[in-house]
Amino acid sequence: MLDDAAAAPDRATAALGARPAWLGVLARSDHAHIQTHLSGLPALPDFTHLRRPETGMAMVRGRIGGGGAAFNLGEITIARCSIRDAAGLVGHGYALGRDLAQVELIARLDAALQNPDWHDCLIADVVNPLADLIAARRAATEAQAQATEVQFFTLATMR
Amino acid sequence: MAYVAVKGGEAAIAAAHAWLARVRRGDGAGPGIDAAQIARQLGRAVDRVMAEGALHDRELAAMAILQAQGDLIEAAFLLRAYRTTLPRLIDSEPIDTGLMLTQRRISAIFKDLPGGQRLGPTTDYTHRLLDFAPPEPSPPIEASPDAEPVPMPRATDLLGAEALIEPDPASAGEPGDLTMRPLAFPAARDQRLQALARGDEGFLLALGYSTQRGYGHTHPFVGELRMGEVAISIVPPELGFAIEIGDVVLTECQMVNQFAGSKTAPPQFTRGYGLCFGHADRKAMAMALVDRAMRAGELGEAIAAPAQNVEFVLSHCDNIEATGFVEHLKLPHHVDFQSELETIRAMRAEAMASGPERDDAGV
DSSP: OHHHHHHHHHHHHHHHTSHHHHHHHHHTSOHHHHHHHHTTSOOOOOEEEEEEEEEEEEEEEEEGGGTSSEEEEEEEEEEEEEEEETTSOEEEEEEESSOHHHHHHHHHHHHHHTSHHHHHHHIIIIIHHHHHHHHHHHHHHHHHHHHTBOOOOOOOOOO | OOOOOOOOOHHHHHHHHHHHHHHHHTTSSSOOOOHHHHHHHOHHHHHHHHHHHTEEOHHHHHHHHHHTTTOHHHHHHHHHHHHTTSOEEEEOOOOOGGGOEEEEEEOSSOSSOTTOOBOOSOOTTSOOOOOOSOOOOOOOOOOOTTOOOOOOOOHHHHHHHTTOBOOOOOOOSSOOOTTTSOOOSSOOHHHHHHHHHTSOHHHHHHHHHHHHTTTTOOOOEEEEEEEEEEEEEEOOTTTOSOEEEEEEEEEEEEEEEEEEOOSSSOOEEEEEEEEEESSOHHHHHHHHHHHHHTTTTTTTOOOOSGGGOHHHHHHHOOHHHHHHHHHGGGSOOHHHHHHHHHHHHHHHHHHHHHOSSOOOTTO
8 A cells, every 4th residue: 555655656757758648638737837837947959830820610520429430519719830950850749729928838748758868857847837726626526416415305204 | 685884883882881980899988899808708709609600719709799780690691701711621529528527517307417407507597687797817727636527427327228318320431521412402410510519599589489489399308408618629631640729618409309219129218419619508409409309200100290390491491591581682682673563563554444343433
């Protein structure tokens, strides 16, 4: 039990060290928050655009009945950008919404996070704290939702 | 018939637009509102415009509401028009509402169900009296450390475990897409649900209500209504694996209805499904009622009521199309009407000349 508890933070870090995990965290973080956590670090590598930042749409798909065949629910705005950095690494940024600066920064971070020289410090100083913010926001929502949970009780009767 | 070129009206139109612009902002006596305030405080209006405009973007929907002076159909029109300027980049993976960060989840069929029932930020159980006090800002919520999201299986899956309810329909390849290929009949259930998801809430509400009043009755129960954030996941081809690109709030309604069965299959509850952008109990419930009603043919029920008529429902549920055709009647039809006038004058002259029994007193 104690071993498990001690290992938990390491496992969380390891999970965030995977590419889909850091892309998911960065997509949920707005540009200003990402910048804040980058401010104490050296400048990210120079880069060239492979695909300039652009906005477009994704079709959101649902499933009939919740778990059945797919259907098209409606579209949502998304932004994306792809870059190659000075180390030759390719990074992609995708996020809901239309923030071009955000997805360009995500693409640059995605490239740098694949670079062993950058990976650990970006995970520790950028991705982890942003993941904590997201977790705190979700926990606050969940706490409010749990407070509205209905506690049914049954009245005993003599009959 | 010759067309008569009519010019004029430019000055009147310009003056009308200038007046509209003044009306939009008012005389400047009070502070103006901005789109961010609408997105923050008129969330249900934003949800409705996103659903009926068929484009999820809170900022754009709020801008549209402001521009349309709160006319939500006009705002949905503006959003639907804007979406035509954006390229479709990708289709999402089908969302999993079972993994929703659930703010609201109620069931009218089970009191105790795994994960419990939570009311969320609902107007249900409020007194619904006009409150003369303006809403006050609230302090941020301190999350308790044990506020771990609870797994919440869909209520229909609980019934499904006993095979008391029909299962989810199996996957059938790529779903139809009304934005790429116009609606055609017979329309499969995937196309129907897409049309209903962007259909007019008032129209669907009225049709759903009509089924409850006996026009295609389906004996509905709310198996489950849930609202919360769902992750949007895509598989960009350049990556080749799934990534989450954010979360959106959706409302899902599982309507459980009376039985169908056959000589070969024992009786089961049947289902109607509603899913829409934002927090929209009424829309999701109405959608689920109408979805179930439109399955009458498939389930061997008589098709007698408007809500059961797929072509009728789907051809008229889109308020962008409806408002276009209804409101076009405002545009000049002077020449059309001139021909009608000539026709009716000729008909009257003929009737007067050859009338069988003239009864003109005093002649």
